[in-house]
Amino acid sequence: MGRRTRWAAALTAAGLLAFAAPTVGAQAVSASQRIDLKVLVVDDGGPSVAAIVNELDLTGTPYTRVVLSDPKRPTITAAFLSGTDSLGRAEAKYQAVVLPNNAPFPAGSAEMAAIVGYEQTFGIRQVDAYTYAQPAVGLNWASNPGYIGALDGMDGQVTTAGLSGPFRYLKGSVPFENNDPNVVESYGYLATPLAAQAAGATFTPLVTMPIPGAGGTQGVLAGEYDHNGVSEMVLTFAYNQYQQQYRLLARGIVDWMTQGVHIGFDRNYFEQDIDDVFLPDDRWSSTAKCTPGDAASACKGTPAASEIRMSPADVAYAKQWEQAHNFTFDFFFNGGGSDDATQNGTVDDPLTDALLADKTSFRWVNHTYDHPFLGCVQNTATVPWSCTTSATGATEWVSQQTIETAITQNVQWAEKRGISIDPTELVTGEHSGLKTLPQQPVDNPGLAPALAAAGVKWTGSDHSREPQQRAVGSALTVPRYPMSVYYNAGKVADEVDEYNWLYTATAQGGSGICTANPATTTCLPAPLDETTGYADYVVPLEARIDMGHILGDDPDPHYAHQSNLAEDRILYPVLDTLLSDYGNLMAADAPIVNLRESAIGTELQQRSAWQNAVSSGRVTAYRVGNVVTLQAPAGVKIPVTMPTGTTQTLLLGTRAVGTSYAGELSGWMSPGSLQSAVTLRLASAAMPIVPPMRGPVKVNAAHVAPAAITPKQLASVAKKVPLTPAGVAKLPHTAG
Template structure:
């Protein structure tokens, strides 16, 4: 770190050691620096070099045109006409004909028509963020092949839940002139026999209402892009979606919707509009099947789908499933202790007052209901720290360090793409040596490379491995570095011991610290997209909406920010605080779920666990009302939800339990 003592003079300082990363020099920062005295400057910005390449988040979710469904029509099937519907407990205790007991595979079957439905990726995304194994059956591509043996083998059912993309699975091959079901009558009968015999629930994620759902034909269809519909949970709906903030409506928007009422007294509306039209309803059929129907379209970016998805998955699986779900928000602020070059010119390093204002903001957010598990992570460059007591920022950081996670961001923030081993090792190790003994919440297992560099450099990756790194991050805006699937990471192909956690950039840029700076840079990039320059409030609204979607999805990926974003631009407020305040406000309008900010090594372990489970050949079986059983040919650890043991985590009143199965072993746990 460079310190200036004289009060007025401006001097030119030359740092020695002019080598670039990978050369044989000592790799110190070099070049002329013009320093304003009484200030502290550290890092590449002090040389007039950009600290980061500007990375951009999505400006807005893509607009997906909603699909109008074809005319309703229940499959032509004979329905049993039993007068008494069995209770759920009685049904679960009744095995399929010819069986004294039965079991279900702990996975979900998704049945699509031709695979082009808007809601198909929304369904797959919902299951993915719960890390639930599922299979997708595209019926039009497998005509007549959904036979009984695809669904069960003897007394063993293969699926614990069925999701249909659309009611009746109707689709058109002639542009809408005619529609037909993607399943034959024999396939429908096989499916319904399976659901009835094995007591497996079914959700139709989007229906044009008909007698098949116990609903009257639609009295109207609505384009909610122009006429949004506010849905209210009924008393029954509050039990299915207990985490939803029922004080506020769930607004159906940007989707086609159908208005209907029940035709069957065994239909229970769960979400209704102001005129009591059933938007989401549950039905117990005469043959004992339990079904649910939604009368509006969805896609992966629509808030109404994301708000309801967790409850839909919980209902489908009766709350017991292989996987886990939480609401996450994990902001990582890079470049602590060094200066960043600014969009409007010059450099900025936050002050102790800035840092303390951000700390007060975090404490305030943590005091709000459901937010106690939220906190920032600080990625630091220790070249800019001074533990002598002469630097107020370092003193402020150390005074409250127990309240944050600290992440190694290298010693002086030099790009590692072309670094040799010795240089990369030194950059990581020097930072480790500073942090050990200074920070309570620090581990050498976590690392964030400057400018997200070095991920394809064998020298840098070897240095990461040898300094104890197990988890690092990528930039999801770069090709090939996003999640292969929801809440799944990427193992380095060069150093397979290192798991790369995809990290989301946002449009809160690294080089802005005030509302005027942020709006100026944002509008320089996006005014053409929006057709005009946006105000600060509008920028906050756009960006908070993007972060909101990640939270509602249950995405575990951390988010990228930088230390200038923590500047207390008016003595109290920061750009990051303003952004997340609005995000929390929007989230709490919809959800009461606890928001978690897992330490990077905790998030990495969860991702790694899911990936190992998926690759293990694990067999997971549910014996309804009795137990769950897991067998694996290899040693594997994973999470199961809805099963409680002494080692369970309680999240929003639900048990999430770690399970360890040794190679060739079996673990059986009782269900309550």
């Protein structure tokens, strides 16, 4: 029995085909029905469902997960899906349904019948996370014309309907990753919609891809199939949560299934920190393969090379670049570097003069006065360094007073020179004071009280060591991503030499670190060319990594150093590639959001509070007609995404909902004065139209799929595939 036949049989068994169901859609959803703002996820353990769950987690959208393999899972029945609330209103407990495919239950399943009846009754949409192209979902078989196989390196395209609908925030291109040409990373079924759909049914392609060898005929990757009072988003390709092609579509998938009204919101964030401004940075030695002058380096006895420090021309270029790209750098400054260069104001320092003359062009953040190490007292006689201990074996710590002075002295230095800063923001030198494994497994005990005394609320941490925000006394960390643009490199040749040292085997002249740590580091097949290796490999690789953070709703900042804006200005090619690629993919109404440290810290703090409220069951969110009601514990802000025109109802008057982004309104909401809940009023009660159910399901025997047909699942698609040198070579914007 084919899937469509089984579906009809299940409906008949449940008594749902004995009469024509009521019309659903915009006209049929009763203004008295309550729709709870939560998503039902039916999980088969595959990567596609996991990817959608990941997007719900990232955005803060509540969901209930039913794992099919769990013997203790609840049975999906009409009572599980709907009921009656305390006011006697019909209540839909879920605003959308995610299924692993179009029919994940056995033939004649009462659970599938319950889901279909529920969707018809309340106008609920369904996402088929990954399904076979077949007539049961409004598509022809993937043959004549059609394609079944790997999609790596191919390009999808959002259709006109997709660009005016759920994927309005994209420009149109959806390139598929090909990180490793030796691994199948994505697999799918390209087919065309049925020329003759069942009575009343329609199929609208949303994302397509040219079918190989079919003369430009487009096959469907994503489409909307409306039939018999049910609306499905059909996805015919496998993906995981890390892949760029999925990340580009994730926002639209959630927006489509929730019909543009949901808890949670998504932004594309990127912030660029520039550390050590005013200071010089030590230079990598290509002969000694270390960094002379760095106390933690193995370069004992090697004469220090000339240090790297920005020039006035570099300041002018930074300002010009910002203006050209509508982007602002965050300069993490050390006033002591200026005082050293000016000999405490007795001689002129052209760099200080240039930075102060253009001080309003940049955002400024405290990086301590003279960049001291603020953790344990370092013993640099050992390699790597170790913590100095007392005669009794106790760790010796940099004092609380030393930490506090390093912070406040820099604040005072900025105030005297009219540099505007937020004194609650800080990044210590090398993120020191925070635990640093393996040498220093705990924070300096003096750090938390010093931060409190100095009024610091936000302090940067290294994302590679501590990816999650945490408390340090009364302050919170802001994890920062390190970049593969090294602090000790101002010239391309030095950057490539150090990169080769880190990522090649000893037999190729490298350090062998990659050989010794295969689980975390991949060796290059051969050293990069000193002249072309940076542009051809390091730049596109770093840009792709950073793009993953942007598309992953990740506000955590990235950091480089002032040395990277000097000499060969090696940071700019990465940023140019990143912003160019972003501009080629995203529409103008979905710009990069560039927050400063305190705003990022606040965003992370609000996300944590919201997730705690959701996981503890202390959130109420539902829609009745054009009114949305939201309630959370006192002090917890609620993330929302709403259609344009939505307003918040106050005791007196109204106010705007969030800000406009990607064609919608979104942001964090709180109750108004003397209110305990957030009440939002949509501009219209109408929901996107689901074609009405006109009667019993009609089955065209010629279009019935074979029984138990399921899409192919590849283990290689289920995991993140690292970007290999061969994959980097295929990326756009790679210099030839």
